[in-house]
Amino acid sequence: MAGSGSAHLRGDDALLSVQDLVVEYPTDAGTVQAVSKISFDVLPGETLGIVGESGCGKSTTGRAVLRLDRITAGHIRFGAEWIEQADGKRMRKLRREMQMIFQDPVASLNPRRSVKDIVVEGLAVTNVPKEERATTSASVLEQVGLSGPRFADVLPRQLSGGQAQRVAIARALALNPRLLICDEPVSALDVSVQAQILNLIEDLKSEFDLTVVFIAHDLGVVRTVSDNVMIMYLGKVCEFGDAIEVYGNPAHPYTRALLDSVPLTDPEKGFAGPALEGDVPSPLAPPSGCRFRTRCPRAQERCAAQEPEMREIASGQFVACHFPLVGEPAGTDVADRAPVLV
Ligand code: ADP
Numbered sequence: 001m002a003g004s005g006s007a008h009l010r011g012d013d014a015l016l017s018v019q020d021l022v023v024e025y026p027t028d029a030g031t032v033q034a035v036s037k038i039s040f041d042v043l044p045g046e047t048l049g050i051v052g053e054s055g056c057g058k059s060t061t062g063r064a065v066l067r068l069d070r071i072t073a074g075h076i077r078f079g080a081e082w083i084e085q086a087d088g089k090r091m092r093k094l095r096r097e098m099q100m101i102f103q104d105p106v107a108s109l110n111p112r113r114s115v116k117d118i119v120v121e122g123l124a125v126t127n128v129p130k131e132e133r134a135t136t137s138a139s140v141l142e143q144v145g146l147s148g149p150r151f152a153d154v155l156p157r158q159l160s161g162g163q164a165q166r167v168a169i170a171r172a173l174a175l176n177p178r179l180l181i182c183d184e185p186v187s188a189l190d191v192s193v194q195a196q197i198l199n200l201i202e203d204l205k206s207e208f209d210l211t212v213v214f215i216a217h218d219l220g221v222v223r224t225v226s227d228n229v230m231i232m233y234l235g236k237v238c239e240f241g242d243a244i245e246v247y248g249n250p251a252h253p254y255t256r257a258l259l260d261s262v263p264l265t266d267p268e269k270g271f272a273g274p275a276l277e278g279d280v281p282s283p284l285a286p287p288s289g290c291r292f293r294t295r296c297p298r299a300q301e302r303c304a305a306q307e308p309e310m311r312e313i314a315s316g317q318f319v320a321c322h323f324p325l326v327g328e329p330a331g332t333d334v335a336d337r338a339p340v341l342v
Contacts, residue, residue, distance in 0.1 A: 006039035007310050008240045008318040014041035014077070015211045016065065016179060021074035023060050030284040034060040036235040037074070039310075042179075042228075047205065047212040049222030049243065051258065052232035055280050058215045061232070062181045065213070066098055067091050078179070096125060099172035103184035105164035109156040115141065115167050116152035122171040136174060143207065144170045144200060162193035169200065173208055180205075181213045186221060198225055220262050223247055231255045234280055234291040237310065241317030249329050251319040254292045256328075290322065298323045 006019060023035040035057040042048045050058050063069045065076060067083065076084045083094060102108045109118055119137035128136055141147060144166040156164055165185060172180060182201065186194040202225060205212055216222045222229060222243075229246050231239040231254060239252040250256040257276045278295050281287055287294050293303035300323065308320045 007312060009039055009041050010043065013043055015044045015079060016213070017041040017075075017077040018061070018065065019075040019077075021061065021064055021076065022072040023057070023064050023069060024072045027284075033235050033283045033286055035064065036286070038232070038235070038237045040230050040237065040240060042211055042213060044178075044211050045205075045209070046227045047214055047225050049226030049229040050213060050215045050232060051219050051222050051229060052217065053258075053276075053280055054217055055234075055283065056232040057235040057283075058217075058232055059183055062100060062183050062213060062215055065179075065181060066095055066100055068100075092125070096175045097177050098179040098181065099175060099177040100181040100183060101165070101168045101172055101185050103187050105161060105168045105185075105188075106156050106159070108168050109164060109171075111156055114153045114155060115146065115159070118156075118167060119171050119174050122174055126175055137170075140170045140174045141167075143173070143204065146170065160193070161189045162197060165189065165197050166200065169197075169204065173204060176208070177210070179211050179213070181215070183215045184217065185214075187216065187218070194221065201225065218262070219247070219258050231258065234286050235283060236291055237320060238292065239317070239319045239321075240310070241314075245314060245317040249314065249317070249325075251313045251317060251324040251326070252292075252321050253296050253298050253323075253325060256325055257295075290320075298325075 009017060009019070018041065019039045020037050021035055022037055025032040025034055038061065040048065050061060052058055060069065064071050067086065071084055074084065075082060078094060078098060083091070086094065113121065116134065116137050119140060120133045123133045123136060138152070141151065146163065146166050156167070159167065186197050189197060198221070201212065204210065214222055214225055226243040228241060229243045230237055231252060233254050239246060239250070239255045246255060247259065250259055261276055276295060281294055288304055289306055290303040290308050293299040296303065302322050308322050310318050310320045313319045313324055
């Protein structure tokens with residue numbers, strides 16, 4: 001079922017396969033082209049990082065996989081099942097296996113329920129017998145580092161941001177999902193807490209045998225957790241590939257610009273390269289050809305006339321660019337610009 005721009009799809013082994021996904025939102029001002037024919041897949045046990053500036057369609061992609069928004073076109077396979085046409089009843093069942101955690105943990109938790117009850121209530125949709133739910137809740141809360149009565153009976157507003165995110169993670173994992181979609185899960189947290197939550201997700205990933213999609217606007221955050229990364233710009237995939245390759249040898253000028261705009265570890269050094277100029281154009285009327293061309297230092301006539309197809313530029317690294325960067329590795333500092341996992 002693979003269509004155009006899907007050279008990087010790896011076939012039936014993937015747990016999640018998204019093919020030619022289009023999501024458009026009709027508004028009074030016109031049609032917002034939030035996601036425009038993107039394809040990617042995630043193998044079992046893998047973490048895919050999805051990165052791009054705000055408004056590039058990352059959340060829409062995550063929500064589309066769970067069918068939380070209406071899909072305009074495209075195909076989504078989860079396990080052995082094509083789910084783009086699955087009805088509401090089937091999706092409610094499938095969403096136990098595909099859990100999502102969000103940027104604002106406090107807002108995602110019921111403010112009137114205690115921590116313990118939030119997790120217990122989540123279990124209502126599972127086969128866990130009623131009398132076992134409190135035990136399961138306590139056990140999963142312990143796994144996320146919130147053990148004991150000290151936490152069980154408190155309300156979400158009494159928790160720090162990091163603790164609230166731990167509760168949201170516990171509630172998701174209590175359902176024993178196969179796929180966890182993390183939508184900017186650390187963006188609202190202090191830098192010191194970010195590393196703790198990233199560590200936690202990494203630990204739980206192996207304990208729970210999880211496959212993870214990790215969405216972030218910050219390349220630094222995604223690097224530490226991702227096997228593969230997918231760089232999105234204005235509803236399109238620019239680059240997809242092995243995280244080490246993409247971070248070490250970014251091929252798309254947009255990936256390079258994103259890497260250059262991450263602050264260096266040594267604050268005195270500032271940034272690795274020039275800042276990205278201008279804003280992302282309106283998704284109501286994206287530029288013709290390559291959507292990044294209006295901000296791209298390498299753009300030429302062809303970029304306006306013809307949309308670049310995704311092609312393999314190095315083993316396991318794919319880029320949609322007519323004039324990709326070759327042999328211009330990122331500086332060594334780039335590799336160090338991330339919260340340190342311990
Ligand atoms: P990101 O997660 O990369 O910040 P989003 O997926 O949230 O991007 O949004 C992609 C684009 O779709 C943005 O231009 C956003 O304003 C628009 N968008 C998202 N949801 C809606 C909606 N419900 N109605 C109209 N436009 C939307």
